Amino acid sequence: MSPIRPSQQYEAIADHLRTAMREGELNPGDILPSEAQLCESFHSSRGPVRQAMATLRNEGLISSGRGRRSIVLEAAETESFDAILSATSWLSSHGIEPGSRTLLVARQPAPADIAAKLEIGEGEPVVSLHRLRLGDGEPVLVERQHFRMEYGRHILGMDTDHESINRGLQQAGLNINNISRTLSVIPAPDDDAQLLELEQPSALLQLEMRTFTHAGTPVACMDYRYRPDRISMGMNNTRGNPSPLWVNVHV
Structure with missing residues (x-):
């Protein structure tokens, strides 16, 4: 690492x-x-x-x-870099008590879409983590993360209901240097709606993220799905400086 x-x-x-x-x-x-x-x-x-x-x-x-x-x-x-990486840090920074309910943590073969995002071969082992994230005991987002095996192996022995994954990886010596994020609005799948206590039909804010080392090696890919009534976003811009936000339109 x-x-x-x-x-x-x-x-x-x-x-x-x-x-x-x-x-x-x-x-x-x-x-x-x-x-x-x-x-x-x-x-x-x-x-x-x-x-x-x-x-x-x-x-x-x-x-x-x-x-x-x-x-x-x-x-x-x-947002601090740690708050982007970690829902625990993000919620804590807003004075909200973070919580987790782990639904899956396992080593499994990477399907084609995950393998492409992690730049590994299809079927190579990854560590997958699926959690419901809570704020002050209320459901905020459904979190799905997939780690390259050399990084994810550190997660397998962690208490993923109570420990910060990001903090644990830092303690193991992992240096995440940069992040790519894409935000979309999607119809809520029934399983996510049930976890987030939403009536159907509903929509979710989906944040897809990839993290990288300083050398550009992918560490993990994430899919976060938020209750839309529990998150808002904003940013300031100044003339003469490019915006870190990009906006596409699909018609």
């Missing part, structure tokens, strides 16, 4: 500024310190400072500047 990568300096600078915004030290409309001031505060060259500022612009937290010092935009919630 890849060793866990230490945080880079630009990440530390960006984290410091995010914390200042969250705790009210920097408020909407405030002008951020200049590049020179940030370089001095963090004993940094201009490169990491500029990368940190670009990160915050892409997150919609600060204005684009364009020759002027950036200002703090209206507060917008952002």
Whole structure:
């Protein structure tokens, strides 16, 4: 497995500024310190400072500047990388008590669609995990995860009702570096509707995700299906910076 990568300096600078915004030290409309001031505060060259500022612009937290010092935009919630990876971290970050009911955890041969997503041969072994995720005891989403065997083997001995899978994999030395997500709306299958306590016909928000190591090796593919009345999403954008959100239309 890849060793866990230490945080880079630009990440530390960006984290410091995010914390200042969250705790009210920097408020909407405030002008951020200049590049020179940030370089001095963090004993940094201009490169990491500029990368940190670009990160915050892409997150919609600060204005684009364009020759002027950036200002703090209206507060917008952002997801930490761990909250994207882990429903446990995501629910906890919103002050909600996470819970799980494991429906399946097993080693099994990969069907063609899962094998393609994990870039392995059809029929090769994977570890599959199927859980109902709860928030304060209420059903929030149905979670299906499939891991390449070299990573998923660590899950087989875990208490998947009570332990964080992401935390367990981190402790085993796995470094997940990047994530790809696709959001769709789908009709609720009867089994998912029953688990989520929905009357039929209903629709679900489906989030399909793939995770990768720093070397680009797929770790897992996930299929999360949310009760639509228990999730909302949003993002800020600034002119001159590409949006991390892409939108397709199917007619």
